[in-house]
Amino acid sequence: MLYREAGQFKTNYVADSAIFPLREDRIGLAVIILAAYALAFLGNSFVLQAVMIPFLVFSLAAIGLNILTGYTGLLSLGTGAFMGVGAYACYKLMTAFPGVNVIVWIFVSGFFSAAVGALFGLPSLRIKGFYLAVATLAAQFFLQWCFIRIPWLVNYNVSGALDAPLRTLFGIPIMGPNATPQTRYLLVLTIVILLTWLASNLVHGRIGRMWIAIRDMDLAAELMGIRPLQTKLLAFAVSSYYCGVAGALLVFLWYGGAEYDVFNINQSFFILFMVIIGGLGSLIGSFFGAALIFILPIVLGIVLPAALSPFGLSVGADVIEHLRFMIVGALIIFFLIVEPHGLARLWQIGKQKLLVWPFPY
Amino acid sequence: MLYKVFIEPFVFMGEAPDLLIQTLWEGLVSGVLYALIALGFVLIFKASGVFNFAQGIMVVFAALILVGLYEKGVPAFLALILAAVAMLVLAMVVERVVLRPLVNQPDIILFMATFGLTYFLIGFGELIFGGNPREMITEQLFLPQGTTEIDALGGSIRLQHLDVAAAVIASIMIGLLAVFFSKTRIGRALRAVADSHKAALSVGISLNQIWVIVWFAAGMVALVAGIMWGARSGVSFSLQIIALKALPVLILGGFTSIPGAIIGGLIIGVGEKLGEFYWGPLVGGGVETWLAYVIALLFLLYRPQGLFGEKIIERI
Numbered sequence: 001m002l003y004r005e006a007g008q009f010k011t012n013y014v015a016d017s018a019i020f021p022l023r024e025d026r027i028g029l030a031v032i033i034l035a036a037y038a039l040a041f042l043g044n045s046f047v048l049q050a051v052m053i054p055f056l057v058f059s060l061a062a063i064g065l066n067i068l069t070g071y072t073g074l075l076s077l078g079t080g081a082f083m084g085v086g087a088y089a090c091y092k093l094m095t096a097f098p099g100v101n102v103i104v105w106i107f108v109s110g111f112f113s114a115a116v117g118a119l120f121g122l123p124s125l126r127i128k129g130f131y132l133a134v135a136t137l138a139a140q141f142f143l144q145w146c147f148i149r150i151p152w153l154v155n156y157n158v159s160g161a162l163d164a165p166l167r168t169l170f171g172i173p174i175m176g177p178n179a180t181p182q183t184r185y186l187l188v189l190t191i192v193i194l195l196t197w198l199a200s201n202l203v204h205g206r207i208g209r210m211w212i213a214i215r216d217m218d219l220a221a222e223l224m225g226i227r228p229l230q231t232k233l234l235a236f237a238v239s240s241y242y243c244g245v246a247g248a249l250l251v252f253l254w255y256g257g258a259e260y261d262v263f264n265i266n267q268s269f270f271i272l273f274m275v276i277i278g279g280l281g282s283l284i285g286s287f288f289g290a291a292l293i294f295i296l297p298i299v300l301g302i303v304l305p306a307a308l309s310p311f312g313l314s315v316g317a318d319v320i321e322h323l324r325f326m327i328v329g330a331l332i333i334f335f336l337i338v339e340p341h342g343l344a345r346l347w348q349i350g351k352q353k354l355l356v357w358p359f360p361y
Numbered sequence: 362m363l364y365k366v367f368i369e370p371f372v373f374m375g376e377a378p379d380l381l382i383q384t385l386w387e388g389l390v391s392g393v394l395y396a397l398i399a400l401g402f403v404l405i406f407k408a409s410g411v412f413n414f415a416q417g418i419m420v421v422f423a424a425l426i427l428v429g430l431y432e433k434g435v436p437a438f439l440a441l442i443l444a445a446v447a448m449l450v451l452a453m454v455v456e457r458v459v460l461r462p463l464v465n466q467p468d469i470i471l472f473m474a475t476f477g478l479t480y481f482l483i484g485f486g487e488l489i490f491g492g493n494p495r496e497m498i499t500e501q502l503f504l505p506q507g508t509t510e511i512d513a514l515g516g517s518i519r520l521q522h523l524d525v526a527a528a529v530i531a532s533i534m535i536g537l538l539a540v541f542f543s544k545t546r547i548g549r550a551l552r553a554v555a556d557s558h559k560a561a562l563s564v565g566i567s568l569n570q571i572w573v574i575v576w577f578a579a580g581m582v583a584l585v586a587g588i589m590w591g592a593r594s595g596v597s598f599s600l601q602i603i604a605l606k607a608l609p610v611l612i613l614g615g616f617t618s619i620p621g622a623i624i625g626g627l628i629i630g631v632g633e634k635l636g637e638f639y640w641g642p643l644v645g646g647g648v649e650t651w652l653a654y655v656i657a658l659l660f661l662l663y664r665p666q667g668l669f670g671e672k673i674i675e676r677i
Contacts, residue, residue, distance in 0.1 A: 075469060123658060126665045129468070130412050130616065134608045135661060138654030145651050149644070265605070269476065276473045318487075325484030332477030337462040340470045 003354045019204055033193065040186050048181040049254075051295060056185075056192045057249045058294050062274040062286035063199050064242025069272070070281035071203055072235035073215030074124055078136035079243050079271045081143035084263030085113035086244025087251040088153045091162050094252075095155055102167040102175055102252075106191065109248045110241040116143070117240025124232045140265055147260035163257035175252050184253045191249065195242060200283055202238065211235050212281075243271075273328075277335050279342025288343035296331070297324045370639035383518050384638045385631060390524040392630020393531045394593075397586040398607040399614065399622040400535065401579040406616050407555040408575040409460070410468060414475040417604020418482045419580060423448055424497065424587030424596045429490040431498050440498075441584075448580025456572045483598060494597030497588060504592060527589040534585050535623060538578070542619070547574060555617070609657035618669035625668060629653045 003024050010016040020026045039052065065079050090109035094102055120139040124132055147153060154160055166176035173179045174187050202208055210231045213221035222228050251258045270293060278289020304320055339345055373380075398420060405413040426447050430440035459474050504526055542548040553561040554571045562568060590600055610629045614621025636652045 123662055127661050128665075130472070131612055131661060131665065134612050134654070135658050137605065137608060138651060138658045141651035141654055145647060149647065273473075273476065276469075280469075322484045322488040325480050326488065327484075329477045329479065329481030329484060332480065333459055333474050336466070336470050336474050336477065337459075340463075340466055 003351075003357075005355060019200060036189055036193075037186070040182050040189070045181040048185045051298060053181070053185050053188050053254045054250075055290055055294055056188045057246050057254055058271065058274060058290040059287045060192050060195060060249065061243050061246035061271045062278060062290050063196060063283060064239045064246060065271050066275045066278075066281065066283065066286045067199065067203065067211070067242065068235050068239035069275055070279075070285075071208060071215060072211040072232060072239075074121075074232060074235065075129065075133040076136040076239070077133050077265070077268050077272065078120065078139035078143070080263040080265060080267030081140045082113045082117050082240040082243040083247025083250060083267065084143060084147055084260065085116045085240070086110055086247035087162060087258070087263070088147060089113065089244065090248035090252065092153065092155075094165060094167070098165075101169065103169065103187075103191075106245060106248050106252075110244040113244025113247070114237040114241040117243070118233045118237040121233050121236030124236065125229045137265075140268055144260060144263060144265075147263065159259075161257055161259045162251050164252040177256065179253075188249055188253050191245070195245065196283060199238075199242070203283065207234065215281075273332060277332065277342055279344025282342065282344035284347060285342050285344030288347065292331075292343065293328070297328065300324050300327060373639065379518055380638075384634050386518065386520070386524075388631035388634035389627060390528055390630070391634065392627035393528045393623075394586065394589055394626075395603075395607050395610045395630055396623045396626025397531045397534065397582060397589065398604055399610040399626055400538065400619065401582040401586070402607060402611055403614075403617065403619055403622045404538075404575050404579045404582065408551050409554070409572055410558075411460070411471045411475065412468065412616075413579065414472060415478040415482060416579065416583060416607070417601035418479045418486075419448070419451070419583040420587040420590065420604060421596070421598055421600045422451075422482050422486050422587075423580065423584035424591040424600070425486050425490045427584070427588065428495050428498060428591070428596050432495075437498055444584055445581060448584060449577050452573050452576035452580055455576055456569060460572050461569065479601075483601075487598070494595045494599075497591030497596055504588075523592055527592070530585065531589065534582065535619070538582075539619060541578075551575065606653060609653040612657040613660055613668060615666060615669045621669035629656065632656050 003022075005022060008021070008023055010021070015021075020029060040048065043052065061079060061083060064082075065076060068074050068076050086109045089112035090105050093100075093105040093109060097105070116139075120136060123135045127135060148160070151157070151160070154162060157163075164175045164177075166173055166178060168174060169187075172183055174183050203211070210221070210226050211234075213224065213226055214228060214231050214235075218228055221231075247263065251262065255262070274289030274293045275286065276289070277292055278287070279285025301320055301324065304323060335342070398416060401416045401419070402413055405411055405416070423444055427440050427444040430443055431437055435443065455478065459478060460471075463471055463474055504523060540548075542551060550561070550566045550571060551574070553564070553566055554568065558568065561571075587596070587600075590603055594600070606629070607626075610622060610625040612625075613628055614623070614625030633649050633653050633656075637649045641648045
């Protein structure tokens with residue numbers, strides 16, 4: 001009875017085209033955001049450091065890939081490399097201009113990865129589908145090679161690794177060894193909310209419509225006056241921007257330091273899993289997908305030994321790791337069979353059911 | 362700089378033709394093996410439109426079963442047969458559990474399903490056989506070993522017997538598949554399905570059976586590829602990276618063409634080795650990891666459907 005459309009009348013076009021037309025939805029969103037901020041003060045540092053920060057970072061990367069794959073219909077397997085470009089650009093900028101606040105550089109580093117992404121998006125006019133996916137693999141392997149072979153990228157650091165220097169905001173360390181999980185979580189949360197809001201506006205506006213038109217039928221879109229190359233390149237650029245920022249957050253606000261290997265092809269695959277499981281062409285799906293793919297293995301690692309111990313079976317860490325792979329693989333197939341439109345579709349069905357409850361339709 | 366890129370390597374090739382031949386030979390051998398892996402992709406893509414990402418792990422899996430069974434005391438050739446049976450079982454299970462429920466879904470969904478299959482097989486394989494790399498049982502399968510040095514062109518060219526055997530076996534395999542596709546009843550049915558699912562169904566070809574057959578055929582190709590790659594570089598899960606190498610081969614040859622896979626494989630194999638040997642040192646080496654992709658990418662800009670791929674004509 002609490003969730004009803006009835007009685008909420010729209011009296012102007014702005015209200016009618018709102019993203020959240022229902023008052024209940026807006027309240028719900030506000031509650032979720034407040035809860036997310038409250039978690040910084042309630043959750044312990046394990047929850048923040050090992051669960052929430054990576055979850056948010058991966059959600060951001062998944063949003064990036066979703067813009068490209070879900071909204072524009074261009075399959076990409078180079079996400080990991082684009083994240084890497086963001087991280088390395090951020091590192092170079094941070095160390096070259098230590099006076100400027102690091103948050104500026106986190107946002108700026110995305111532009112570098114956007115440029116690289118657009119460059120590798122150039123073939124997208126000529127080639128489609130799986131061919132394009134393999135072309136993005138070229139980006140993945142070439143960029144990863146660059147990360148290894150160009151020592152300038154890590155300031156000729158002998159270890160070849162990126163490390164987060166100490167940086168502060170209002171005198172509080174937000175990066176580097178002294179930053180607490182709490183402050184880093186708050187920073188990541190704020191950036192993710194900001195960029196999600198931006199992405200939401202993008203995909204619901206003119207540009208998003210153009211992307212969707214290209215996805216649904218590129219020839220028809222072209223006839224309607226949408227220029228395919230510019231639109232596709234824009235999708236590549238925006239997508240890579242998000243991935244780049246996510247990469248910078250991943251290295252400097254989650255790990256605190258990383259090698260090139262973080263941005264390998266498995267990272268790309270994992271983010272693709274998140275997008276597909278969460279739901280193609282859905283921003284909230286990106287969050288669901290990241291939650292399922294990232295948090296599920298952690299939960300499994302805790303639950304499995306506990307579930308098996310009553311039967312006298314003690315399982316080693318390696319067996320759990322193998323089972324984790326098997327279960328994630330099986331779950332992917334299961335979800336694809338049961339709900340190929342992803343978790344976002346389940347969420348939508350749930351909301352629809354709730355709207356008409358207690359009547360079946 | 363331009364001199365170093367465009368002239369010096371060729372001068373070097375002319376000065377030391379034995380090194381050039383050696384490099385070409387190595388490129389051809391790895392090209393044949395890439396082609397073998399690419400063939401598994403093509404078989405499945407042709408008959409069911411599924412881009413089978415799991416082909417790489419199938420290669421590892423088949424080789425692991427073979428070696429794993431041998432280590433448990435099964436004679437080598439019985440292990441080989443059992444590995445083939447295991448690939449048949451895998452084909453049937455995949456058809457029943459994965460493909461049949463996903464009929465009529467968009468391509469990307471089927472593609473993702475093979476991702477799920479990949480992860481499942483990685484976990485499953487490691488659970489049963491452990492994640493340690495192991496040796497391929499080359500001697501027990503009567504694969505030749507050792508090397509021959511041929512003195513020619515002012516130097517010596519080194520031929521690994523195993524490489525020769527690999528090239529021969531891969532060629533036989535490819536020939537058999539070509540005959541199978543063009544001469545047999547099942548081969549005709551496969552081609553019919555590749556042409557049009559609906560038309561094939563309407564003349565009474567069972568899609569489910571066809572899928573089992575192609576997955577089994579791809580499994581056999583994977584087994585052969587697994588033995589060959591395993592003999593060269595050991596059997597471990599890192600072998601599946603090699604399967605990713607088959608993707609530029611596919612691009613170059615076209616997703617639906619068996620000759621394309623072979624020629625694409627040879628071009629990629631040779632191009633990669635030449636690039637690594639002659640141009641690699643200019644940029645610090647290691648170009649093998651991405652050169653194949655860049656070759657394929659540049660080629661795509663010129664001919665988007667690949668060498669032998671079907672040109673897709675779009676209409677509104």
